[in-house]
Amino acid sequence: MHEWALAESVVCSVLEFSKKEKLTLVSEINVLLGEMQVIDREAFTFAFREITKRNPVIRNAKLNMKPEKTRLECERCGKKWTFSLEDRLTGNERESVHFLPEISHSYMKCPRCGSRDFSIKKGRGVRIKSIKGE
């Protein structure tokens, strides 16, 4: 689990954006959590609160986290699919994908043609959907 590092990157990014847009108070941050990375929401929230608690610009911001379903597409045969990590990967493999989603190419193949040449279209990791402030 490295949710702290991911939360830190969100905070960094929001503060950078706020500076650019001259926001003095961030009231809400909407984050997408890609299912492939299996991010622990509690650990992520805890880290976010700890990192922001001394910064008046962001410390009272509401953090909304929405899951983003995984969408994979085979580059060879065009098959589109989604999956549950539990169905296909061992514990160690899930852990590796949690850190580096692209390593899924080492462990997964297209369910139709068996190719490792697929793309992760959605559900990869953490993205900021929107920031509200003034």
Next chain:
Amino acid sequence: MTAANPELDPRTSVIGRRLADIERVIAVAGGKGGVGKSSVASMLSLALSSEGKKVGLLDMDFHGPTDHLILGLSGEMPAEDKGIVPPEISGIRFMTISYYSSGKPSPIRGDGLTESIIELLAITKWGKLDYLIIDLPPGLGEATLDIMRFVPDAEFLAVYNDSRLVKETVRNLIILLKESGIPVIGAVENMGSKGDPPEGASFLGSVRYDDSFEKALGSREMLAKTNFFADVKKILPRINRKFGGGQDEEG
């Protein structure tokens, strides 16, 4: 209340912070495969470490990582402490996707490569280092371009051998780097001692072909006894002189 919809990738903002305590980042590139970038990058890391420097090594060749074979791994894994902390292998803080790929193929396309490069740069906690050596794959693709983009303080060191085919590719790499205002420390000749660098590069030194290198793979002690290691050590003062000017005595 103003609402902003940036659709931001949060990871890129934090990369600078992850690299903030690193004195010098040196990217080892070469354009052509097989010239010995990984060997030179790994041996450079070991040589710097042998002189008491705190060194990190990042294997950015995600398709064909090999630094772990040179340094030798025995089941070590990164620790987790508000990010991932590379373990110390043969005295070097070492990061590679090999920790996560279980020795299986990792065929990752362009966009996925950039995603994984950004991910590793965003979550790896290097701590305080004198040097971070980045071993780049061949070509002028994602890894080279992403280091140029996300690590603006990186200096480049080119590895070549005495073949027109190689020197032509390195010449173009140097043009690309200089156009972008990226410092090029110089060029190291591998597997030879002709001393005739590609156009545009200062000559740093030669590493002679050493057939004991293959047998020494995976053992810090054996690698330190090779001519390869001795030749790389001779180049260190020139690398340091290009940085601060006279930081080390000429060996």
